[in-house]
Amino acid sequence: MPGGEGTVPAVPNDVVVGVDLGGTKLLAGAVDRDLRVHHRTRRTVVGIDQGELLDRCVAAVEETREAAPGEVRGVGFGIPCLIDQRTGVAVVAVNLSLAGVRFRDVMAERLGLPVWVDNDANLAALAEHRHGAARGTSEAVVLTIGTGIGGGLILRGEVYRGATGAGAELGHMVIDEDGPRCQGNCPNHGCLEAMASGTALARVARELATARPDSGLGRALSSGREVSGPLVTELAHDGDEAALEALRVVGRYLGVGLSSFANIFNPEVAVIGGGVIAAGELLLGPAREEMLARALPPSRDQMRVVPARFGHEAGMLGGATLAWEGVEATP
């Protein structure tokens, strides 16, 4: 394994490959030490079995490797799974057929490269901490709000994963013990994800659309459009009061969660990314206000609430960051 021999200094053209394996598609990038992306490869991964999925991962890395400007020193994968960091095995995989796979070892063997693996939300936190909105902090909470809410924690400057790698499921902290049932394999009620995710935003917006048929949201619903998070954000930016109200409701729930994170972690920053952050301050304003009304001093005044620097490439860039740190730590 080229990266395993150590003492080889990184030369300017050296790269790693960062891979974000999502529920429906895969993005790979050849990334240099300064986080510049030299080549991108995309694949769909819908409706395929485990063997084909692993084949596509290998093919995407190989294509990226051939297009890279220099030597590929290692590969960092983000996968939407709980990973047992003691073994590199994907323990719980909701959308992908990876459960039980010794993913790290299988990929390392097939690629002939050093491989590191983490879940996508932890990698988004790593990318934001090393190169983005949480740079320079010691304690940071990073939420990736899309269909669900992924959580990543930087504690004492390093990604916190818990005893076996299953930690930092911040989206599954309860904020309303009697709230709606959560999603997917989560048996809980009133989790932050059930109250403040893109899915929750769409639910709140549908209720408001029904209650206010003359609003922009109401007209969209009656014209047969799907009331989704992106539509709510679009209408809110256009000034539709119902859409703005939907973002305020969900933003306040987010703020309840942030008040708990402030009290638990006394962090310097909470970074909010994922698709829902397209709403920007229309979401973060109410969230910040609610957090400030609820959290304890001095933590509430010490925690900034800011949008993420990295968008849909956060997982890929985090995978690359993980790989670079692994390469450099390899003796």
Added chain:
Amino acid sequence: MPGGEGTVPAVPNDVVVGVDLGGTKLLAGAVDRDLRVHHRTRRTVVGIDQGELLDRCVAAVEETREAAPGEVRGVGFGIPCLIDQRTGVAVVAVNLSLAGVRFRDVMAERLGLPVWVDNDANLAALAEHRHGAARGTSEAVVLTIGTGIGGGLILRGEVYRGATGAGAELGHMVIDEDGPRCQGNCPNHGCLEAMASGTALARVARELATARPDSGLGRALSSGREVSGPLVTELAHDGDEAALEALRVVGRYLGVGLSSFANIFNPEVAVIGGGVIAAGELLLGPAREEMLARALPPSRDQMRVVPARFGHEAGMLGGATLAWEGVEATP
């Protein structure tokens, strides 16, 4: 300062003084390296001003020092305050007139001994981790449930304090965003402390006593007794169904909080101490059941929920543990 010169090996009779400064009383103990307590000193600290409070702290340590079997190497104080660990200043003190005091430096100067300071809940966590129910774990959540709920976190084997020392306020994690207003200086609603503390237990019990006048709880209320946590526990141990129900209600709220802690921290153990743990499994049983029904695998199955080893001396013993670790880390 005797402990500051370093390279002096601990001899069997050497001790440190651990001090737990509570809202109404002070407990100091001369504690050897094996956590044996050789002498205890008690003082009340009610209704006195700052100067007198500091004088009583000094006098209690001096009395303990005179009765100690050997040299006193240092002093560890637990105080019911947020402490800015960068400066040793008590930032927020709810019950005691210590806000703004450079407590660590003032005590070190007056005692002529090395002094370490932390809040009482962090010290309970330290004692449980080094010598008690969390011994041998890497990640542990420790709750001290009394009038309020104090929180302590052991993460990667060390006490977690947050960016400035204000972290681990686990009792102020929200479990019901629309729940009752919290206590003291906490502006939040539906915190774990508002739902599952001894105060919450008494509130739930009073409601049940009113609704069920023929129960043991109801008869206690109508006979003019104060429906307090200890009374509920006493009646529950006697089999009173209303008292048992009060513990079940509060235990389930505790379990909601534990499900969040399991998902956030993926810890090996949650340790429950404080006065309310006198109810034992009558509280922990419902809590564990609720946690298991809500938390994600594999974290829910990896987190044991156990009673604390140390009771009302946890803070003093934690102070002593902190002092011993400080003495041994001093070059």
